Amino acid sequence: MLKVGIIGAGGIVRNAHAPAWRKLIDRGDARVTAISDVVRAPAEQIAATLVADGTTPTVYEDYHALINEADIDAVDICLPHHLHADAILATVARGKHILCEKPMCISLEEGDRIVEAVDRAGIVYMSAHNELFDPGITAAKGFMDRDGIGKPFLIRSHEFPTTYNQATVPGRPAQATNMIGWRASRATMGGGVLIDKGYHPTYILLYLAQSEPVSVTAMTNTFVAQMDGEDTALVLVKFANGAIGQIFTGEGFVFPANDAKFHVLGERGEVYGNRRDVYVKPRGFAEPSSQTFPPDGVSNFDKEIVHFWDSITTGRPPIQDHRDGRRVLEVIQAAYRSVEEGRTVELPLSGGRAQPVEETSREAAAVTSGS
Numbered sequence: 001m002l003k004v005g006i007i008g009a010g011g012i013v014r015n016a017h018a019p020a021w022r023k024l025i026d027r028g029d030a031r032v033t034a035i036s037d038v039v040r041a042p043a044e045q046i047a048a049t050l051v052a053d054g055t056t057p058t059v060y061e062d063y064h065a066l067i068n069e070a071d072i073d074a075v076d077i078c079l080p081h082h083l084h085a086d087a088i089l090a091t092v093a094r095g096k097h098i099l100c101e102k103p104m105c106i107s108l109e110e111g112d113r114i115v116e117a118v119d120r121a122g123i124v125y126m127s128a129h130n131e132l133f134d135p136g137i138t139a140a141k142g143f144m145d146r147d148g149i150g151k152p153f154l155i156r157s158h159e160f161p162t163t164y165n166q167a168t169v170p171g172r173p174a175q176a177t178n179m180i181g182w183r184a185s186r187a188t189m190g191g192g193v194l195i196d197k198g199y200h201p202t203y204i205l206l207y208l209a210q211s212e213p214v215s216v217t218a219m220t221n222t223f224v225a226q227m228d229g230e231d232t233a234l235v236l237v238k239f240a241n242g243a244i245g246q247i248f249t250g251e252g253f254v255f256p257a258n259d260a261k262f263h264v265l266g267e268r269g270e271v272y273g274n275r276r277d278v279y280v281k282p283r284g285f286a287e288p289s290s291q292t293f294p295p296d297g298v299s300n301f302d303k304e305i306v307h308f309w310d311s312i313t314t315g316r317p318p319i320q321d322h323r324d325g326r327r328v329l330e331v332i333q334a335a336y337r338s339v340e341e342g343r344t345v346e347l348p349l350s351g352g353r354a355q356p357v358e359e360t361s362r363e364a365a366a367v368t369s370g371s
């Protein structure tokens, strides 16, 4: 029986993580023994939904107290981004397993410290890359791994909201696209939409690419959202095998109509689709074949949390670990560096510092500028 402490009691816990843990509690495989939030009321409300055998999870206002004092084997971290590294490192120091929401942290210096500490502690660290559990993505990945389209050439990966954000932020003008609280501030968000919503298409791109990223060229802007960081980002990633990837994300617009969430063109055809459907069009065919996965009451978060439990109980490595979390962050930090310096940035980045641009990465820059 896995004993878990949830850190943070905001939207993602209420809507996704707590219901997923509830299912594991009902299966008899887990207990949520503790939950923490600086604001007590939402933590108490969520705790009331996680009662097991008449016992309610203990509520802590200080997550360090939860990590150090609660009866737990693992934590599920769902905090604002600037607190992730602190919560992860405090948990690693106690030798507990970790599931952490995206992004792993907000700087590569933090990322390097986390990689080193997790490796040393030998715990299970799972990056909560929930969209990898969407059946459309799983099917596309399986098809590509079976060499269904041959070598990939172009890979596009998108993420936009499905509805406009109606919340307002104290001290900022009321508009339909205002960002909630900590997401409006670069200090607590770690950037803009790219490190938040854009984290999903970035890990999906890296997951599908079958090659290491070698350079990054990006453009961002803030068009409508009331936030310090960008509300729109377009990033080009060049891979070692020559493939070109594109990440497109925004906070101020709903998902572009009729646009596939991911689209891969390769030497023998294309595979594209959305969370619950996948299309395959071999080269030379006019129409694709398709597969649709109807809703089955099991969310990608349900699958993610079962997967985390499975990794701890069986010793099988998680689908994405701390190194994958750092790898996604590295592409995002390279994109921010590219915007700041107006140039293509080569990977790997070391300690957040960009490598000098080599001639090879200028091709990607030429694609961005349309020259």
Ligand SMILES: NC(=O)c1ccc[n+]([C@@H]2O[C@H](COP(=O)([O-])OP(=O)(O)OC[C@H]3O[C@@H](n4cnc5c(N)ncnc54)[C@H](O)[C@@H]3O)[C@@H](O)[C@H]2O)c1
Pocket: 007, 008, 009, 010, 011, 012, 013, 036, 037, 038, 039, 042, 061, 062, 063, 078, 079, 080, 081, 083, 101, 102, 103, 128, 130, 181, 196
């Ligand atoms: N995978 C996804 O699709 C997805 C969707 C939404 C959010 N998220 C991620 O989940 C995390 C949380 O996002 P959210 O939408 O739930 O945010 P939120 O603002 O709704 O919740 C954050 C919670 O953290 C609490 N908090 C702030 N400082 C704290 C502290 N020092 N100690 C304890 N609690 C503290 C706040 O009171 C709040 O309840 C972020 O990393 C975000 O990127 C992921």
